[in-house]
Amino acid sequence: MAKDKGKPAEEAVEAAPKKGKGKLLIIIVAAVVLLGGGGGAAWYFLHGKKAGNEEQAKHAEPAKPPVFVKLEAFTVNLTADGEDHYLQTDIELKVADAKVSDVIKEHMPEIRNNVLLLLSSKTAGALSSMEGKQKLSNEIKEQVNKVLHAKDADGVSGVFFTSFVIQ
Known part of the structure; x- marks a missing residue:
């Protein structure tokens, strides 16, 4: 019976680290997704809009000289x-x-x-x-x-x- 009582305690000790590793993994994945999304958004605003403006400039009339x-x-x-x-x-x-x-x-x-x-x-x-x-x-x-x-x-x-x- 003492061994039975010992097993649940060991399982509880082993379960705690597994739970912590799962949270850590979720945090790392979330950080990677946020950083990737932030980097993608930054690229879009810096390069994507520029490309769009260049495309518009191609179709717009050139400025007339005074x-x-x-x-x-x-x-x-x-x-x-x-x-x-x-x-x-x-x-x-x-x-x-x-x-x-x-x-x-x-x-x-x-x-x-x-x-x-x-x-x-x-x-x-x-x-x-x-x-x-x-x-x-x-x-x-x-x-x-x-x-x-x-x-x-x-x-x-x-x-x-x-x-x-x-x-």
Whole structure:
């Protein structure tokens, strides 16, 4: 009988390590699955999306280079603010495409007239600050788009001063 009592105790001792080994095996398998899944997800996000974006880029239109229209230099007397000043500036217009460039060239006398009138209405003080130049840039854009009966997207989207001298 003592031997019978001993056998269940031995089985209990032997059963405990087997149970622990099973849990350890499950933990290792779970870790491998999680690491493998994490690694696969990382690869997908780093390489899989890039491949998808490259595929989309192949079918998308290539970005069009910007089109600029250079206006002849402007030299105007500025509105008197106690002293005589003049402005000499070169202006380039950023347009949607070459078609807009052609339309600008067709309307060049009217555009130059409007820009000249606008420039000559300014004072040296108003144009000496960065804000004054940016405001003038926006006003020129509005004047040209008004002549073209266009909006920024299909007309002039930017006005750039390539030289700007006040004396």
